[in-house]
Amino acid sequence: MAEKEKLKKIGDILLNNAMYIIIAVAVVYIAIMRPTFIKLPSIVNILSLTAAKLPIALGIGGCIVLTGTDISAGRVVGLTACISASLLTTVFKVFPGMTSAAPLPLVLLLVIGVGALVGFVNGFSVAKFKLHPFIVTLSTQLIVYGIILMYLMRGVNNGQTLSGLADNYRSFITGTLFSIGGVAVPKYVLYSFILTIIMWIIWNKTTFGKNMFAVGSNEEAANVSGVNVMRTIIMVFMLAGMMYGITGFLDGARIASANANTGLNYECDAIAACVIGGVSFVGGIGRISGIVVGVLLLQIIFTGLNFLAVDANMLYIIKGLIILIACAIDMRKYLVRK
Amino acid sequence: MTEQNRQNLEQNNSTSQRQLRGLYSKVNISVKSLNIIIIVLAVALVACMAIGVSNAGFTVQFDSLGGTTVESQKYMYGELITVPNPPTREGYLFDGWYLDQNATRPWDLENDIVTESITLYAGWRLQ
Numbered sequence: 001m002a003e004k005e006k007l008k009k010i011g012d013i014l015l016n017n018a019m020y021i022i023i024a025v026a027v028v029y030i031a032i033m034r035p036t037f038i039k040l041p042s043i044v045n046i047l048s049l050t051a052a053k054l055p056i057a058l059g060i061g062g063c064i065v066l067t068g069t070d071i072s073a074g075r076v077v078g079l080t081a082c083i084s085a086s087l088l089t090t091v092f093k094v095f096p097g098m099t100s101a102a103p104l105p106l107v108l109l110l111v112i113g114v115g116a117l118v119g120f121v122n123g124f125s126v127a128k129f130k131l132h133p134f135i136v137t138l139s140t141q142l143i144v145y146g147i148i149l150m151y152l153m154r155g156v157n158n159g160q161t162l163s164g165l166a167d168n169y170r171s172f173i174t175g176t177l178f179s180i181g182g183v184a185v186p187k188y189v190l191y192s193f194i195l196t197i198i199m200w201i202i203w204n205k206t207t208f209g210k211n212m213f214a215v216g217s218n219e220e221a222a223n224v225s226g227v228n229v230m231r232t233i234i235m236v237f238m239l240a241g242m243m244y245g246i247t248g249f250l251d252g253a254r255i256a257s258a259n260a261n262t263g264l265n266y267e268c269d270a271i272a273a274c275v276i277g278g279v280s281f282v283g284g285i286g287r288i289s290g291i292v293v294g295v296l297l298l299q300i301i302f303t304g305l306n307f308l309a310v311d312a313n314m315l316y317i318i319k320g321l322i323i324l325i326a327c328a329i330d331m332r333k334y335l336v337r338k
Numbered sequence: 339m340t341e342q343n344r345q346n347l348e349q350n351n352s353t354s355q356r357q358l359r360g361l362y363s364k365v366n367i368s369v370k371s372l373n374i375i376i377i378v379l380a381v382a383l384v385a386c387m388a389i390g391v392s393n394a395g396f397t398v399q400f401d402s403l404g405g406t407t408v409e410s411q412k413y414m415y416g417e418l419i420t421v422p423n424p425p426t427r428e429g430y431l432f433d434g435w436y437l438d439q440n441a442t443r444p445w446d447l448e449n450d451i452v453t454e455s456i457t458l459y460a461g462w463r464l465q
Binding site: 011018026034036067217280281282284305306309322325329331332334336 | 358359361362369373376377382387394
């Protein structure tokens with residue numbers, strides 16, 4: 001009997017950590033096949049890309065804690081990246097009347113505001129009309145995409161990719177923070193780190209954070225115990241929107257250009273990262289550290305597959321399977337927990 | 339109450355299984371089936387990775403934009419592109435490969451490495 005119990009326990013551990021095991025085995029395989037994968041430049045590259053994708057995942061994490069989701073995220077990143085790239089540039093195609101680039105802090109505030117506005121629309125519709133976040137954010141996703149396309153048609157730009165960014169904008173984000181072993185670590189890693197700390201404080205140390213988890217695990221109970229459910233939901237979505245705005249601001253300079261496809265499918269990666277990191281669709285469960293680990297693991301596996309020259313088409317299938325497995329494990333963990 | 343529902347209810351009671359909440363609230367599944375699903379999906383994932391690795395290689399396509407055709411090639415990550423025969427075009431001089439059709443972002447054959455599937459466009463100058 002004891003033997004059987006033991007086997008069951010081992011089976012439990014194997015199944016609950018199936019994703020981590022697969023990723024670990026894959027990383028070992030890649031490291032053997034392509035030793036440059038675990039060299040310093042590659043590691044710095046993985047960490048930088050993780051930092052770049054972290055803010056959007058931190059934002060979406062809150063929506064998932066509320067048992068919702070936000071599929072407008074990628075397009076909001078696209079819009080804010082286009083706004084940043086059009087204002088902080090040397091060639092003013094969208095605003096031909098401008099002669100010099102706008103001040104950095106102003107543009108940063110503007111894109112955070114734009115993100116918060118879209119977040120407010122999402123949150124208000126979800127909280128007030130009890131609509132499912134999926135349908136609300138689907139429509140805002142399309143609306144924002146339309147706005148991006150129209151914005152890019154403004155002035156003499158004619159829908160083209162925005163580039164020729166101002167030097168101070170680029171150096172503010174991609175400038176060297178410090179070098180290790182001759183490999184430069186870009187400044188946006190620091191910004192991402194700061195955002196993570198801020199989000200950790202919001203999630204764990206504020207009343208708003210506690211309310212968010214209460215609403216996520218049981219909306220009615222939260223309401224009865226005096227939590228302002230509507231305000232909490234709106235604030236979670238607005239906070240997420242601000243994070244997308246910051247991601248867009250960083251992404252414009254990081255990629256050195258912005259167009260209608262910037263940010264496409266970012267929300268898929270972010271949602272996948274959250275679920276892998278243990279932010280449960282059950283609601284009311286999730287940790288910031290989990291999100292960081294989720295984003296990092298996804299980045300490691302996809303950078304690794306890229307090193308093996310796996311075709312981009314196959315990567316989509318792999319990504320889809322990873323999300324399915326993560327959800328199945330998520331459900332399993334909830335069901336077997338006593 | 340249909341027969342199915344009753345069975346489900348009995349099953350739930352007998353195993354005292356927790357009901358899923360949130361986005362999964364409509365999901366009614368036993369741990370056993372979940373185990374099978376996880377194993378099947380994990381096998382599928384590993385299989386996809388294996389297929390991807392065995393067909394590894396990024397395709398580099400060459401669009402000569404009216405010049406003579408250059409065959410597409412396959413490269414592994416981090417390799418340099420070598421083009422054996424540059425294309426020719428009546429009345430034009432070939433001035434290298436570019437990442438865009440308007441010939442604004444040149445591809446440096448000696449330094450740029452392949453990191454994804456790409457299409458390179460020929461740049462032409464009037465002769």
